[in-house]
Amino acid sequence: MQILANIVVLTSLYALVACGYVLVYKVSRVLNLAHGELMILGAYLLVATSAGIASDPLVAIALTAMFSIVVGLSVYLLLMRKMTGQPVLAAVLTTVALGILLRGAMVLIWGPQQLNVGAMISFDNASIALTDSVRVSTAALWLVVCTFLVYLGLLAFLHMSRWGMRMRASGQNALLAAQRGINLHTVYALAWTLSTFSGSLAGVLVTLDSRIDVNMAVIGLKAFPAALVGGLDSLPGALIGAGVIAALEVLLIHYVNPLLSDVVPFLVLIAILIVRPWGLYGTKEELNRV
Amino acid sequence: MTDILEVTELEVTYQRSIRALHGVNLRVAKGQITALLGANGAGKSTTLRAISGFIGLDNARVTAGNVRYLGEDITGLQLPKTIHKGIVLVPERDKVFTNLTVAENLEVVSTTRAEGSNWRQIEEEIFVYFPRLAKLRNKPAGLLSGGERQMLAIGSALVCKPNLLLIDELSLGLAPVIVDEIIERLRDIHARTDLSILLVEQSAAVAFALASYGFVLENGKVELEGATQDLRTNQKILELYLGTGSAGRADYLANARRRREERANV
Structure with a gap:
């Protein structure tokens, strides 16, 4: 049972990170390879907020969420906006450069050592007993709840609101969207903002559960196979992809060797690229990916 | 009769080197249906795209000539702005969002906030013009037939409240019986509104059935123009x-x- 709980928690983490890839890819066909760094930046923003502005955990987290929205918007407006209408490869390489820059900047500002964010905002990460034999930490429980709420919110937004529909429409046919008067810049800015927000949320919750250092950006890379297994442009697909990767990872760690944990997502990635490159739920015809 | 659109000596160049139009002259009279005829590659679509505005993706530019709309020079005006002025294009291919339902295709179109709140009424207006769409409202547009897609494309263009509707290839690839139905619907819409339409066609029969005036485009130039009854003969x-x-x-x-x-x- 403990294994099952671990799988659910890890699924939530991967799913929350993967939906950021999906949102940006779905509307603009751009793979955001800086997503892992943006995620950790969210966690560092919490460090900065708690040190400088508010020490109450809830206030600090709420402020961090607002800052992450500003970050997402700035990334689009200052950087990716110029890439609209350029070849997708140029945009993807820009995100690679952004990731490297962010990583360097974070080391410069907050140093390479591990920080204990939980202690800094006096967050009590107590272990909660779900049953006699199953225990999860408070942060992990929050992670599961947040992922559930984010997915519910995103699906409702994409299918029931007009801007959500415009996001889906622009992803399917950007030219027609422009011809129907949809402002593509607004749509793309919205996607980047939502993506960075959900990513930062994941970053905050995962670092509350352990500690924070720049190398945790690798979680972003490990969640990427989850998005790809699901199909990169499908939110439910990302959720299922996250489940597949998390289950394999937890089971292999438990029954085979803990050292496999970093390898499993990429083994699955290669397998799915060979067998079904468009993923489980992805749109089949679009395979000119970068 | 006043002209809603006047195109003079329009030249368009793709990728800075390939010239597609060599000085096109045409006019669309207000409240009339005008046809632009010509074979494949004559420059019909390019003319429409130049009027409705290119976007960065097209890598195309108006290099000479001008486009006047309601007396105002709109040469080279980019895409969202032309729509706000009331120029709306029904493109030749990929004319509906295939992953959205019929109702969503109408709803997604950008309108002002006030119109946004009563979009259901706007939707019903479109369904009056195209009753066939009302039955399909919750079906994904990707599952529609070519004729139904054309109706939906015209419908969603109408939601943009056009003064000038540009239709690229009304009948291409459609069964004759469907073409007849769409012609009838368009006549009906034209009779009820003061919409001006510029229609690009390869089929003279369709163009003559709808338009009162026509231009014939050949190799990027207008070779012939006249009232359709003259062209017909x-x-x-x-x-x-x-x-x-x-x-x-x-x-x-x-x-x-x-x-x-x-x-x-x-």
Whole structure:
């Protein structure tokens, strides 16, 4: 049972990170390879907020969420906006450069050592007993709840609101969207903002559960196979992809060797690229990916 | 009669080097349906795209000439702005969002906030014009037939509240019975509104059925223009460029051969 709980928690983490890839890819066909760094930046923003502005955990987290929205918007407006209408490869390489820059900047500002964010905002990460034999930490429980709420919110937004529909429409046919008067810049800015927000949320919750250092950006890379297994442009697909990767990872760690944990997502990635490159739920015809 | 649109000596260049239009002159009279006829590659679509505005993706530019809309120079105006002015295009291909339902296709179109709140009423207006769409409202547009897609595309263009509707290839690839229905619907819409329409067509029969005036485009230039009843009797045009309904199409190869010989003689 403990294994099952671990799988659910890890699924939530991967799913929350993967939906950021999906949102940006779905509307603009751009793979955001800086997503892992943006995620950790969210966690560092919490460090900065708690040190400088508010020490109450809830206030600090709420402020961090607002800052992450500003970050997402700035990334689009200052950087990716110029890439609209350029070849997708140029945009993807820009995100690679952004990731490297962010990583360097974070080391410069907050140093390479591990920080204990939980202690800094006096967050009590107590272990909660779900049953006699199953225990999860408070942060992990929050992670599961947040992922559930984010997915519910995103699906409702994409299918029931007009801007959500415009996001889906622009992803399917950007030219027609422009011809129907949809402002593509607004749509793309919205996607980047939502993506960075959900990513930062994941970053905050995962670092509350352990500690924070720049190398945790690798979680972003490990969640990427989850998005790809699901199909990169499908939110439910990302959720299922996250489940597949998390289950394999937890089971292999438990029954085979803990050292496999970093390898499993990429083994699955290669397998799915060979067998079904468009993923489980992805749109089949679009395979000119970068 | 005043003109809603006046295009003079329009030249368009793709990728800075490939010139698609060599000085196109045409006018659309207010409240009238005007046809732009011509064979594949004559520059019809480019003309429409130049009027409705390119976006960065197109890598195309108006290099000479100008476009006047309601007396105002709108040459080179980019896409969202032309829509706000009331110029709306129904493109030739990929004309609906295939992953959205019929109702969502109408709803997604950008309107002002006030119109946004009563979009259901706007939707019903479109369904009055195209009753067939009402039954399909919750079906994904990707599952529609070509004719239904064309109706939906015209419908969603109408939601943008156009003064000037540009339609690229109304009948291409559609069954004749569907073309007849769409022609009838368009006549109905035209009768109820003061919409001006510029219609691009390859089929002379369809163009003559709808339009009151026509321009014939060949190799990026307007070769001929006139009221449709005059064009209808212009034997040379019918034979060489447009085909004369089913009989003309049967002679397509012969026509093509004759055309080639005629060019060689020049």
